[in-house]
Amino acid sequence: MLADVDTWVLDLDDTLYPPANGLADQMKALIRRRLSDHFGTDDAGARRIQAELIAAHGTTLRGLMITEGLEAADILQFEHRIDYSVLRPDPQLVEAIAALPGRKFVFTNGSAYHAEQALPRLGLGEHFDGVFDILAGQLIPKPYPESYRRFVEQFSIDPTRAAFFDDLAVNLTVPEELGMATVLVGGEAAPGTAQYQVLAPRRWRVWDLSAFLLSLGG
Secondary structure (H helix, E strand, O other): OOOOOOEEEEOOOOOOOOHHHOHHHHHHHHHHHHHHHHHOOOHHHHHHHHHHHHHHHOOHHHHHHHHHOOOHHHHHHHHHHOOHHHOOOOHHHHHHHHHOOOEEEEEOOOOHHHHHHHHHHOOOOOOOOEEEOOOOOOOOOOOOHHHHHHHHHHOOOOHHHEEEEEOOHHHHHHHHHHOOEEEEEOOOOOOOOOOEEEEEOOEEEEOOHHHHHHHHHO
């Protein structure tokens, strides 16, 4: 299983750490506060504006740059107010990722700064060969095909020898079309003792990422 894979591509938020630690919730709240300040609205209004921006432009960041003429650096200032201390290393996950053969990349719709803050706190700062962020994607986020194509080109990846891990099924459609193996991370465990669920050839769902990765070595 995945014996032919020599490139491992993992999402960051809610994939390399569990949603329960609240980091992603912090980020969402800070983004909404930025929208509230900019548009002079309350939280409900900020949620509505954010939904509209994402629907039209893929991310809040890209939407604000296109519709409001804001600079990326200005919008991303909210990341400097994130409390990253909620992140803790998962020794089993660190061991599992360190043991993967070949190259390893983080592919995130966040910024490189966000990844640089998060990965060391997860004990993973030395275990990835590169980070592909929203700025490297020229503000085109997952799940748009252009973002994946830029990623593949930048790191000279053979998709047929790559595996892509993400907590959102929509972000796995294009990798699968490119020929990558895909792994949906998270959700409630299926009944029984299985560590993963086979969805289709070269497609899996896992609820314990570290156990799944360690099982590959077995």
